[in-house]
Amino acid sequence: MSEGIDGRYHDEDERGFLSSYDPHVFAPAAVTVDVVALTIREGLPHVLLARRAAHPQRGLWALPGGFVRAQDSEAGPADPDLPDAALRVLAEKTPMPAEIHLEQLGTYGALDRDPRMRVISVAYMVFAPDLPDPGTGRDISEAAWVPWTTKEETAFDHARVLDDAVERARSKLEYTSLATAFLPPTFTITALRGVYEAIWGRALHAANFHRKILATPGFVEDTSELADRGGSGGGRRARLYRAGEAALLHPPLLRGAQ
Amino acid sequence: MSEGIDGRYHDEDERGFLSSYDPHVFAPAAVTVDVVALTIREGLPHVLLARRAAHPQRGLWALPGGFVRAQDSEAGPADPDLPDAALRVLAEKTPMPAEIHLEQLGTYGALDRDPRMRVISVAYMVFAPDLPDPGTGRDISEAAWVPWTTKEETAFDHARVLDDAVERARSKLEYTSLATAFLPPTFTITALRGVYEAIWGRALHAANFHRKILATPGFVEDTSELADRGGSGGGRRARLYRAGEAALLHPPLLRGAQ
DNA sequence: CCAAAAGTGTTTCTAATACACCCATGT
DNA sequence: ACATGGGTGTATTAGAAACACTTTTGG
Structure with a gap:
C-alpha cells in the first residue's frame, strides 16, 4: 500500500476516519435532477x-426537476438513487403509469448554468405512451405537453438538454426496441411505424417496414388479436402485437436508408 | 405567470432572491468526477x-477521480465545467496529450455507494493511444495501466462503472469513428483493425475489413505515405492513414456480423 | 527462395428496396 | 361499388462474406 497523498489520515483506521467527516466541507454544489418526458400526440413528439413557479426565471417553461434529497430531511426521505429522484420530481407534475421507461441522458454542470449557485443537474429521459393532460390543482404548478419544436423560451440550459434528448431518442430508435415504450401494451405495426415517423420526422415505406419489424427477432410478439377498427375511412383490421424481449435490434433499423 | 408553489419568494424580485441564497442549505451531496481512461497495449485493452492513498478503501484500485471544485477555494480555482474537472483529476495521475477524446459516461448516485456521505459521481471516458507508464513521484499516488479484465478488487462501485464503460466502448466502435482515438495521428488499416479486435475481443476478416473502412466515407484519409516496416517477419509496407472528418459511420461496422 | 503481411479480384449469398397486387373493412 | 388501410409476392439491386490470388517486404 502506498503512502497517502494527505498525511492527516494515514495513521487512523477507517472507522475513525469516517466518524470525523463533515459532509458540508465537501458539499459545495447542489445536485438536481431534470426529466425530459417524451410522448407522441397526433403524430408529433x-x-x-x-x-x-419560483425564482429564478419564474414563469419560463422548464423541464420537471428538483433537488436530489441526499439524506432524510423535513422535505422527505432521502432518494435511494438518482432514478428515484427523477420519478419523484416527475410525479410532482403529472401522474405516471407504474411501468415507465426511464434512462439517464447526461449531467450538466457548467459554472454559470444556474444564477443561484453551482448546480449540477442529472438529466433523465422518460418515454411514455400518450397520457392525459397534467392537472393544474393547487399544489401542482402549470404543466403541459408541449411540441418539442416549441420556440418558446426555456429556463437555464434546458433548451440544450432537450436538443440532446431529441438526438438521443432519434438514435436509439435505430438500435433498440425503444419505440415500443411510446405505445400502449398492445399496438399495431402501423402504430409502431408512426412512432418512427414522428421521431425521425419523415415517412417510411409501410410494406417494407412491416416485414422488417417481423424479421427482427424479439422486437414484437404476435397476440392473435385484431385492432378494433380498420381505420377511420375503412380498411382491414390490423393485427395487434406486444413488445418483445429484445432490447437491442439485430439488424438495426437505420434511418439513413428509406 | 403562475403563483409560486412556495409563497416566500413571490413578492421579491429576482435580485433580492439571489442575494438571500445560502448554498449550503441546498448542498447536502458531494460531487466527484471519475475517469475511465482506456488504451490498447499489446493487443489488449x-x-x-x-x-x-487515503481512506476509505485505502489501497484498493480505483478510477482516477476527485471532488469537483464548485467554486474557487484554497484547493484551486473552480472547475468551469465537468469536463475540466475530469481532465484535471486525470492529469493528477499521469500526463496526457493535449488532444484527447473525452466523453461523459454517466452519473452514479446510489445512497450507499460511498461510506463517507452521499456522493454523486459523474463518470467520464477517455480514449487514448498507448502512453508511457505513469510516474510514481512523491505527489503522485501509485497508478498503472491495468488490463480491463482484471480480477483485482476495486473501490466503491468502480467495477460497475468500468463494465458500463466497456459496453459503451464496444458499442460506439460500431457507429462512430471512435477507434481512431486509440491510435497515433497516422496509422495503418491493420492497426485500426487491431483496435476493433482488441475491444470486441474477436478476429475480423482482414481483407473485407480493409475494403469496408475505405468504403465508409470520411472514416480515414490517405496520407500518401507508407509505414516504416512491413511487419516483424517481413511483409509489404502498409499505407498510412489519418482520422477523417466523419464522427458517425454510414454504414456502421456491425459486430454481429463477421 | 520462403514466409509474412498488405492489398485486390471475384464469386456467392443475403438483405434492402421498389412496386405490383390481394385482403378486409367502413361508408 | 369503392375508398382506405393492412398485408404479401416478387424482381431488382446493393452490400456483406468467403476465398483465391497478387504484391511487397524481411530473413
Missing part, C-alpha cells in the same frame, strides 16, 4: 414542461 | 487505475 411532445415534451412535458412546467412553468417555473 | 487497458484502463488507468490508481491505488487509493
Whole structure:
C-alpha cells in the first residue's frame, strides 16, 4: 500500500476516519435532477414542461426537476438513487403509469448554468405512451405537453438538454426496441411505424417496414388479436402485437436508408 | 405567470432572491468526477487505475477521480465545467496529450455507494493511444495501466462503472469513428483493425475489413505515405492513414456480423 | 527462395428496396 | 361499388462474406 497523498489520515483506521467527516466541507454544489418526458400526440413528439413557479426565471417553461434529497430531511426521505429522484420530481407534475421507461441522458454542470449557485443537474429521459393532460390543482404548478419544436423560451440550459434528448431518442430508435415504450401494451405495426415517423420526422415505406419489424427477432410478439377498427375511412383490421424481449435490434433499423 | 408553489419568494424580485441564497442549505451531496481512461497495449485493452492513498478503501484500485471544485477555494480555482474537472483529476495521475477524446459516461448516485456521505459521481471516458507508464513521484499516488479484465478488487462501485464503460466502448466502435482515438495521428488499416479486435475481443476478416473502412466515407484519409516496416517477419509496407472528418459511420461496422 | 503481411479480384449469398397486387373493412 | 388501410409476392439491386490470388517486404 502506498503512502497517502494527505498525511492527516494515514495513521487512523477507517472507522475513525469516517466518524470525523463533515459532509458540508465537501458539499459545495447542489445536485438536481431534470426529466425530459417524451410522448407522441397526433403524430408529433411532445415534451412535458412546467412553468417555473419560483425564482429564478419564474414563469419560463422548464423541464420537471428538483433537488436530489441526499439524506432524510423535513422535505422527505432521502432518494435511494438518482432514478428515484427523477420519478419523484416527475410525479410532482403529472401522474405516471407504474411501468415507465426511464434512462439517464447526461449531467450538466457548467459554472454559470444556474444564477443561484453551482448546480449540477442529472438529466433523465422518460418515454411514455400518450397520457392525459397534467392537472393544474393547487399544489401542482402549470404543466403541459408541449411540441418539442416549441420556440418558446426555456429556463437555464434546458433548451440544450432537450436538443440532446431529441438526438438521443432519434438514435436509439435505430438500435433498440425503444419505440415500443411510446405505445400502449398492445399496438399495431402501423402504430409502431408512426412512432418512427414522428421521431425521425419523415415517412417510411409501410410494406417494407412491416416485414422488417417481423424479421427482427424479439422486437414484437404476435397476440392473435385484431385492432378494433380498420381505420377511420375503412380498411382491414390490423393485427395487434406486444413488445418483445429484445432490447437491442439485430439488424438495426437505420434511418439513413428509406 | 403562475403563483409560486412556495409563497416566500413571490413578492421579491429576482435580485433580492439571489442575494438571500445560502448554498449550503441546498448542498447536502458531494460531487466527484471519475475517469475511465482506456488504451490498447499489446493487443489488449487497458484502463488507468490508481491505488487509493487515503481512506476509505485505502489501497484498493480505483478510477482516477476527485471532488469537483464548485467554486474557487484554497484547493484551486473552480472547475468551469465537468469536463475540466475530469481532465484535471486525470492529469493528477499521469500526463496526457493535449488532444484527447473525452466523453461523459454517466452519473452514479446510489445512497450507499460511498461510506463517507452521499456522493454523486459523474463518470467520464477517455480514449487514448498507448502512453508511457505513469510516474510514481512523491505527489503522485501509485497508478498503472491495468488490463480491463482484471480480477483485482476495486473501490466503491468502480467495477460497475468500468463494465458500463466497456459496453459503451464496444458499442460506439460500431457507429462512430471512435477507434481512431486509440491510435497515433497516422496509422495503418491493420492497426485500426487491431483496435476493433482488441475491444470486441474477436478476429475480423482482414481483407473485407480493409475494403469496408475505405468504403465508409470520411472514416480515414490517405496520407500518401507508407509505414516504416512491413511487419516483424517481413511483409509489404502498409499505407498510412489519418482520422477523417466523419464522427458517425454510414454504414456502421456491425459486430454481429463477421 | 520462403514466409509474412498488405492489398485486390471475384464469386456467392443475403438483405434492402421498389412496386405490383390481394385482403378486409367502413361508408 | 369503392375508398382506405393492412398485408404479401416478387424482381431488382446493393452490400456483406468467403476465398483465391497478387504484391511487397524481411530473413
